[in-house]
Amino acid sequence: MDEKELILLVRQGNQSAFTTLYKNYWRQVYNFCRLYLIDKNAIEEVVQEVFVKVWESRDFIREDDNFKGLLFIITRNLVFNQHRKNVNEDFYKMTILAAMEDSYNMEEEIDARNLSEYIDQLIAELPPRRKEIFNLSRKEHLSYKEIAQQLNLSEKTVEHQISEALKYLKQNVYMLSLFLF
Structure with a gap:
């Protein structure tokens, strides 16, 4: 099943399709978070929150949109929100x-x-x-x-x-x- 079909199913509330998208992209989200966060728990929390936000906003996701781009934007925002909480010179x-x-x-x-x-x-x-x-x-x-x-x-x-x-x-x-x- 390709990404567009998965997104259509996710929009309909199909948890299995969502699980497949998660499995396809969680590592990329995780690795991106590791560029900015060092605490493993914080990274895992951001990754989980990214996919929670995807699920919560599934009605607004269009199958023709760049899903990777959407994940990046959500991840970036959550990582920088995390950073604002813990600004540190290291x-x-x-x-x-x-x-x-x-x-x-x-x-x-x-x-x-x-x-x-x-x-x-x-x-x-x-x-x-x-x-x-x-x-x-x-x-x-x-x-x-x-x-x-x-x-x-x-x-x-x-x-x-x-x-x-x-x-x-x-x-x-x-x-x-x-x-x-």
């Missing part, structure tokens, strides 16, 4: 760790090496001082206080520069995910 580390885990099936979304290279390219595009501060924090694992002392800056300046760098990285990794998904 986003960069989490993204790289999630991309490099052995069990992560990157072929369906993004090749881990390409993601790492892309992020390195983004870091290279940062303004020189911001790049220096970011690299001291993320690659040399210095604290904000140590960076501030080494560069003769205030800790607030270091914090602001790291925050701006992370914001830039998030926006561009998000744009890449839009392109790929």
Whole structure:
């Protein structure tokens, strides 16, 4: 049965068709979530919520629409809602760790090496001082206080520069995910 037929059946409330769609797409949703979330429970919760929303809005799904695109939009919104609840400066580390885990099936979304290279390219595009501060924090694992002392800056300046760098990285990794998904 093809996707359009499954969607028609789901619109009619057919749980078996919904289960088939779930089985076909849950891994892609899961892998996309892992790009942004590191906590397995949070990932599973988002995946479950994505498909609950699909079921709840089944009356509005058209068989001619891009179902993968719909899943991506729902997933993206739920992931970013989750992030807003838990904003944290280790986003960069989490993204790289999630991309490099052995069990992560990157072929369906993004090749881990390409993601790492892309992020390195983004870091290279940062303004020189911001790049220096970011690299001291993320690659040399210095604290904000140590960076501030080494560069003769205030800790607030270091914090602001790291925050701006992370914001830039998030926006561009998000744009890449839009392109790929």
